[in-house]
Amino acid sequence: MPTAPGIAFSPPATPLSEAVVVIEGLEHAFGEGDLCKQILFDINLTIRAGEIVILTGPSGSGKTTLLTLIGCLRSVQQGSLQVLEQELNGANKATQIQLRRYIGYIFQAHNLLEFLTARQNVQMALELHPQISPKQAKTMAESMLSAVGLGEKFHTYPHALSGGQKQRVAIARALASHPRLILADEPTAALDSKTGREVVDLMQKLAQEQGCAILLVTHDHRILDIADRIVHLEDGYLVQDQVL
Numbered sequence: 001m002p003t004a005p006g007i008a009f010s011p012p013a014t015p016l017s018e019a020v021v022v023i024e025g026l027e028h029a030f031g032e033g034d035l036c037k038q039i040l041f042d043i044n045l046t047i048r049a050g051e052i053v054i055l056t057g058p059s060g061s062g063k064t065t066l067l068t069l070i071g072c073l074r075s076v077q078q079g080s081l082q083v084l085e086q087e088l089n090g091a092n093k094a095t096q097i098q099l100r101r102y103i104g105y106i107f108q109a110h111n112l113l114e115f116l117t118a119r120q121n122v123q124m125a126l127e128l129h130p131q132i133s134p135k136q137a138k139t140m141a142e143s144m145l146s147a148v149g150l151g152e153k154f155h156t157y158p159h160a161l162s163g164g165q166k167q168r169v170a171i172a173r174a175l176a177s178h179p180r181l182i183l184a185d186e187p188t189a190a191l192d193s194k195t196g197r198e199v200v201d202l203m204q205k206l207a208q209e210q211g212c213a214i215l216l217v218t219h220d221h222r223i224l225d226i227a228d229r230i231v232h233l234e235d236g237y238l239v240q241d242q243v244l
């Protein structure tokens, strides 16, 4: 992984085999009163540094809900959810925002900003970190784009990039600040099988180099082999925890 020289920023170290996510008895419901519908039931799951965990399950089984809870994008209602040793049940907004800095998000729709170049899209994510100067952010963004094979595309806008290239920019953006956890929701859904394979191989390589954990939601059976473990959600229950 090319790292820009002289960059002081370093998120809290997480030695390999140490738990990045610890979930115990997590439950979640949407709606209130008669309209209340429970989506997640008694979820228990631990994800360690360096591990790639794939989450599968039928549509509507609760995968995205679980991912957004772990990603501090919605509040925990019941049970325990710890990310980087921080309990999220009862955590305030400031804690959630702080933790999000150590999480990289990659979604099916790459969510790049169309009016920013590839480099500016990656740089923007680094600007969440007050200790990184704009000059450092620029160097880190360029370094990360080179690492995903887009060294020639710093100044290209998303509309001029292919689907695979856009997803590479999204990966560069997610990994640029060396997150401890990557959450990926259907990252290959919009890609053909060859490009999808390249994208997950790249995620695997970069994550291994950085020692971060990956939780990846997918329906794509062609990429299951990158997982260390596959967990399966069925009607809101984690019914399978398969070690490969």
Ligand SMILES: Nc1ncnc2c1ncn2[C@@H]1O[C@H](COP(=O)(O)OP(=O)(O)OP(=O)(O)O)[C@@H](O)[C@H]1O
Residues within 6 Å of the ligand: 030, 031, 039, 057, 058, 059, 060, 061, 062, 063, 064, 065, 066
């Ligand atoms: N904000 C919300 N308000 C009410 N219900 C919701 C909300 N978000 C999700 N749901 C419901 O929760 C259930 C689980 O949704 P979720 O998106 O987590 O499933 P999923 O397994 O990710 O599905 P898919 O594979 O189709 O993306 C669904 O029945 C969905 O309609």
